[in-house]
Amino acid sequence: MTTPEPADRILARASLAEGNPTGWFEQLYTAAARGEAEVPWTRGEPNADLAARVRPGEGRRALVVGCALGDDAELLSAHGWAVTGFDVAPTAVEAARARFPESEVDYVVADLLNPPGEWAHAFDLVVEIINIQAMPREFRPAAVQSLASFLAPGGTAIVSEVAEENVDMTHWQGPPWPFSRTDVESVAQHGVRLVSLETIRDGARYWATFTR
DSSP states (O other): OOOOOOHHHHHHHHHHHTTOSSHHHHHHHHHHHTTSOOOTTOOSSOOHHHHHHOOOOTTOEEEEETOTTSHHHHHHHHTTOEEEEEESOHHHHHHHHHHOTTOOOEEEEOBTTBOOGGGTTOEEEEEEESSGGGSOGGGHHHHHHHHHHTEEEEEEEEEEEEBGGGSOOTTOOOSSOOBOHHHHHTTOOTTOEEEEEEEETTTTEEEEEEEO
């Protein structure tokens, strides 16, 4: 019996065929809201690796890239960060607001490939966990450039993606499209520098930190 192809891959392929690298996110969230698909990266709780490493924010500004349903953004808010969580999918942002109606997080719709100009060098903490890898490789340089631009002087950026070195890429079909070490290191641009890069989860993911 053939296993059905996941909805995220079907929608991503159709979106990419139309020249739209991010349009499928909204399609997936709306399908999930109708009970017709699952969003594979939502767990109903914060990322465990982030939760194990979170530090007090003391009112400093944090940005969560691809905030989805808000779990990581709420984790940071609970630790004293002034959090902005953004997602390209309006349905995801609406769902996050509905899940946490009393939240202090600023949930907004925005596109990593065309972010608001006022976010440049504006955040003391930038969190990117398994979002950019959902975009085809040809869009990765632009996404990484935007990511680096968000970081304020003296701030910290956290980047975690599936590690290519632990994946058989011979017949791999995305999304996601795993990162190489070079891909991760490319966040170090325009004044941003790499602080640490390690593999976690038995080598399955990279966990990197950067500063400006």
